[in-house]
Amino acid sequence: MANDKNFKVKNGLQAKRYLQSGSALGYSDVDVSSGSYFTKTLTGNTTLTFSNPPASGVGSSFALEITGASVTVGYDLANAAYDSVNFSVGSQESTPTGVTFNTDGTKMFICGSNGDEVNEYALSTAWDVSTASFTTNFSVSAQEITPEDIVFKPDGTKMYIIGRTGDDIGQYSLSTAYDISTASFDSVSLSVSSQDTFPIGLRFSSDGTKLFVLGDTNNTIYQYGLTTAWDLSTASYASKSFSVASQDTAPNSLAFNSSGTKLFIIGRSTRDAFQYTLSTAWDISTASYDSITFVLENQPGDPAGMAFSADGTKMYVVDYNTDLVYQYTTGSALPATITYPSSVKWSGATTPDAPAGGEKDVYTFVTTDGGTTYYGKQAGDAVA
Secondary structure: OOOHHHOOOOHHHOOOOEOOOOOEEEEEEEEHHHOOEEEEEOOOEEEEEEEOOOOOOOOEEEEEEEEOOEEEEOOOHHHOEEEEEEEEOOOOOOOEEEEEEOOOOOEEEEEEOOOOEEEEEEEOOOOOHHHEEEEEEEEOOOOOOOEEEEEEOOOOOEEEEEEOOOOEEEEEEEOOOOOHHHEEEEEEEEEOOOOOOOEEEEEEOOOOOEEEEEEOOOOEEEEEEEOOOOOHHHEEEEEEEEEOOOOOOOEEEEEEOOOOOEEEEEEOOOOEEEEEEEOOOOOHHHEEEEEEEEEOOOOOOOEEEEEEOOOOOEEEEEEOOOOEEEEEEOOEEEEOOEEOOOOEEEHHHOOOOOOOOOOEEEEEEEEOOOOOOEEEEEEEOOOO
């Protein structure tokens, strides 16, 4: 009945991009001239195109059988859950304030205001903090005695520490990527005291041309621009800011999704996590609260630093009261989406939902004007 080879995929349409979740978006073409029944098994979010319809005035109809798939959407704070997994860093740092990871999740880094240092841990299972073990540390006390947050350049060759004693950010180079034993101070720093005298959180845009500082004094996030990516000596205040005081009056850390369209903060006043949307990516002045709040696991504690896994399906919060890193799942499985050609007009004027994972749905399409318009209808739902 079905002929897979009749569902043709054009190489030129196999462009891929990454969504907020990290799921690939595939482009698939149906060559209408090659058959009347086509099948497709989704592997991710997919956009369809229809090619080679008959000449205008000649009718053509075909059926399309689609088997659904599930995709994982990350950074889903609304459906987050505690993994019942945590890891103590108390033997190295009794007042941990910041947490981050390398890009593949096999290393974790903690900074703290008691040891005035960065501690490095190896994870035998990527992104699973229960498998962490201490490896080495690096002192930043010559530059900052109360470090609050830590960020790495994605290639692991630069490290940045923000602290509330100097009210500034220090820049370091690593001769071996993500190996803090090879770190050295660049003699480069950026003062943020004109914006806030208690800087407590730090993040960069994905390309390193924008910098964001969370200040505890004003409960506000400030944005800076860098004329040379990842070079603090070229940074300057962009006169853009966003207050989070309506959600928490003692914010402690911030994070973004990979595309810069979502912002997250945690605070010690509420001991919750909050989610925001940026209508313009990486422009903090366009942020607005999503009315999404997640209650953190250790409510009696003091959440100090937060980080996400590379795909946004895991969130980590370090607590300077318990000296624990808590691990959460922030990924949800959703049906893969289908985007149809704009020329398709659906029966009832409503595009049908994509089939659930493993479910087969059948759709029929008719055109009588050479493909200018296709009339679509769902002919079968969850067919055998």
